[in-house]
Amino acid sequence: MNQQQQYFDLDQGKNIPYVNDCCSTSGYSSNNSPTSMTLSPSHSPETLNLQNEFAQLNLPALSNSPSPRLQQLGGSPYHQNQMMANGNLCMEIDGNAASIGSILNGNATFGNINSMQHMPVDQFYATQPPQTIGGFHQIDAGGIKNEYCAQLHIAEQPVEKFRFRYKSEMHGTHGSLNGINSKRTPKTFPEVILRNYSGPAVIRCSLFQTNLDSPHSHQLVVRKDERDVCDPHDLHVSQERGYVAQFINMGIIHTAKKYIFDELFKKKQDRLVFQMGRRELSTKQLQELHQETEREAKDMNLNQVRLCFEAFKIENNQKWTPIAPPVFSNPINNRKSAQTGELRITRLSKPTGSVMGNDELILLVEKVSKKNIKVRFFEENDDGETVWEAYAKFRESDVHHQYAIVCQTPAYKDKDVEREVAVSIELIRPSDDERSFPPLPFRYKPRDAIISRKRRRTCSTLTSSTSSSSGSLHNSMDLPKTVPQMGAANVSLHDQTISQEFGREFTVDQLLNSESFRKMLEPNSSELEKLCVPDIGCLEHDGLGYEQTQSNYVGITHYRSLSSTYLTEIFKIYDANRRAGKISAEDFANSCSKVQNLFTTHALKNVNNDTLLHEVISQRTDNLKLAIKTFKVIEYFKLQELAHSVLNLDGDSGLHVACQHDRPNYIRPLLSLGCNPNQQNHIGNTALHVAVKEKHTNCIDFFFNAPNGVRLDLSLKNDDGLTPLHMAIRQNSSDVAKKLINYDRSSINVSNTTDGNNALHMAVLEQNVELLVLILDAQNLTDILMAKNSAGYTPLELARAKDNESCVLLLQKVYPDKGESAMTWIPLNVKEEMDSSSAEDDDESNLDVPTSSMSSSSLSTVKTEEIDMDFKTEQEDEDHAKQADAAIDPKIKLEQLLSNKNKFDQLVKQLNEPSSHNPALSKWKELAEKALLSQLVFLWSSSEGMLKYIHHKSSDQECRSFARALQELGMLNA
DNA sequence: CGGGAATTAAG
C-alpha cells in the first residue's frame, strides 16, 4: 500500500485515502457505507503512516523552531498503541505527563492518531452515561465540567464569513480559513491555547453545527499535496510550544444536499464509536443514531458552521482522555449564501428624495433574499447615536431577482426642514441582524412649498429694495439693465391687466381654471389676443430674438437657443396670421404645416423628444404667459393632435408633464385641447398615476373636475400592474384614495397584476384601517371580499396570513359567513337570548349585571321584540318597501334610529368619554373596542358613515347590541 | 485567490 496516499482518521479509527473516493457518497471522509461501520482488517495500525501537514504549516507561525524529528513521528509506535481505560481525568496534571512529554518530544504535531478503541463512554467527558448520543450534553447536564483541570481558550477566532466551496470546485487553491484578525500581512489563523495543563496533549479541531452540539455534515479540510484531508484535525501541543495550537490552511467543503444525511450520519457514528471506544455499535444504537441524524439533517443550517476544539491526553496505555471541556468558535458563515453572505448596496437610483417620503427608490444590492431583507434609513448625530430611523416600504415582489429592491422612501421625521438633510441607508437582514456596509448617503429635500416660501421671501426683499431686479435668477452683471427693468414693468402691468379683466384679484390657478380663461382659449378670443400683444411687441422689437426676450419672464432662463428659437418662429407665424385678419384657407393651411413642422423638428432635435408643449409645461418656474400663448397657438392652428397624442420618448403627454411638475393649472386647458387623460406612458402610467405617485393632489382634483366629456379610466394599470387607487393605497394616502373612489367606485374591484391583490387586499397589507373602512364603505362588497389574490387569499385570509389582528377583526365582521368565526357582540342584558344559545357561558352571563345607576335602567330588560315594536311604530310613516324590510331587518330600524344626528353625536360622545360611570355602557364599550368599533366611531365623522356601516356590515345581533346600548343610554325615546 | 456567471435542480 502506498503510504503517502493514506492517513489515519481518528474519528473513524481507520485509514483514509487522501484522494477523495469517487465511489463514496460525498467522497470526503471515507469509503464507509453509511449504514455499516466496520473496520477493515486491512487497515491495521501497522500500515499507517501519519502525516504532519499541520505541524509543517504550524511551525513557522510559532516562536519555537520545529524539531526535524517531528516529521518522522508519523510512524512512531506510539501512535499505533491502543488506548486503555483511565478513570481520573485530572490525574495527569502533575503525574506522568513528563514521560509522555518525552515521547512526544515537546513538539506540536499534526497527526491523526490511531488510538481510539475501547474507551468506555462514561469516561469520555464524563463519569456519567451520556444523555445524548454523540454530543456533549452529558458534560453540562452532569456538571462534570468542573472536574476538568485544563481549559481550552480560543486565542483567535476564525473569520466570520468564509466561502464554503462545493467539492466540485475544490481543485486549485482557494483561500484558507483565516483568523478574525487576519490581514494581508500578517495572516492569522484559528488558534487555541490549552491552559492549566502540563505535559503533552492533543488538540482536535472539527466542524460542528451552530445550533446543536453535533457534528456538521460539511467537511473541514486541510489541503495537502493536491488532496483534501477531512476533519477532525489533531495537533500536538506541549509546554515548549506554549500549548498553542494553530490550525492553518483549512477550508470548508459544502456537502451537497443529497449527501447531507450520509455525511452527518457517518460523522456522528464515528464520533460515537470514538467515545464508546468500541469497534461496532449495536443495532439499536445505530437505529437511534439514524433517527437522530434524520432529525438533525432536516433542518441543519448549511450556511453556518463552527469549529469545535477538544483536548486530549494520551496516556501510556494510549488511551485518549479528554482533559478539557470542548470549546466552540464563533459561527462561520457562508459568504456565498444569500442567507448569511455580506450585504451590500451597490447603487441607488437617486441620491435624494422628498422629506414627504414615498419616492420610488431602486437599490441594486448583492444577493439578498426577499423574505429576509429590510432597507433602513437612519440619521446619526455626531456621537454616532441614532436620532432617527425609518424603513423603506416594499414588498417581496419588489425584490428583483435577489439583486435589486424597488422601494418607497420613508418620510423624514421633520417635514418642514428648510435645507437638505443627509441621512444614511443600509440593508438589514433580520434573521441575523446583519447590516450592509458601508451605509450609503441619502439626502432628504425640503418640500417644494417650503422652498418656494423661502424663495418668495428672498424675492420680495430683493424687489422691494432694488425695485426692479427681475429675480435672483437673472443677476448676471453684464445684462443690460434696461431689459430686465422693462421686463419687470411689463410683467406687473400684465398681471394688473389680467386682474382688471376679471374684475378682481386672481391667482394664477384661479385664472387658468376660470370660465373666462377657458373662453380665452377659444379661437378668436379677443382677451387672449390682448394678453399676447405685449409679448409680440417684445418679440418683434427685439431683433435678437426670443433668447433675450425671455429674460422678461421670470424663471425661463433655461429656455435656451433651441427651444426659444423654435418658439419664437412659431409665435411669429401665429402673430402674422392673427394680424392678417382674414386669410385664405391655403395660407392658413400653409402656416399650419409650418408650425407643425417646427414643433416636430424641435421635438426630434430634443434629447428626450420633448415637444415645445412639454417644455413649456415643465419649465422650472410656472410661466403663465408662455403657456397661454402656446396653448393658444395649438388651438389656433388646430394642432390638437399635438396635445392629444404627441409623446416624448418616455411616452409622456403634456398631461404627464403637468402632473409630474405639479402644474394643476394646466390640466384643464390641456384637457380642453384634447389631451387624452387615459394616455399611458412607457411605464404604463397615466397622468393620474403620475399625480398620485407624486402626491400632487391639486392635479388630481383637477382631473376630477375635468370638462364635460372627459372621462378618466381608473382601471388602467401601469407596468407595475397598479391602478392609481392601488398606488394611493400603497402610499397610505386615504384622502387620495377617497377621491379616486368617489370618482369611480368600480375601480375598487380591479386587482393589480403583480400579486392579484385588489384594493382591499392592499389596504390589509398596509394595515391601514382607515383605508379599509373607506373601501368597505364604498360599495356593496361581496366581490372584493371574495376576490382571491394570486396566492389564493381573500382579503380576510390575507389579513389572517399576515397576522394582522385589527384587520382580521374588522374584516371578519363584514364577511357574509361571519356568524360563527367572527367575534361575537354579546347582546346586553337580554338573558333570554343568552339562554337560548349559550346560557352556560359564565363570561357572557356577567353581562347581565343590572345597571342601576342608569336613568333608563328599566329599559335594560326590554326584550328585542319590544324594541322592534318601537321601531315599527316609528316607521309606519316610512315608505312601504322599507317598512316591509324593516319588519325583519333590525339594521334598518337602527338606521332609522340613528338618522337622528343628535342621537348619533350623543352616542359618539359618550363612547369616547374616557371614564364612564355607566357600567353597561362601559361594558358595551369594551366589547365595541374589541371589535374595533372605537376606531370606526372615531373615523366616522357623521352619522351617515356609521349608518352606512351598520347597514352593510353589521349582523342582526350586532345591531341589536347596538340598539340596546342606545336604549340604555336613554336615546331610544323620541 | 476571489469573484462571477452559467448550469441544473427544486419549489
Added chain:
DNA sequence: ACTTAATTCCC
C-alpha cells in the same frame, strides 16, 4: 412556466 436556490464552471 417561471422563479429561486443549489451546484458547477470558469476567468
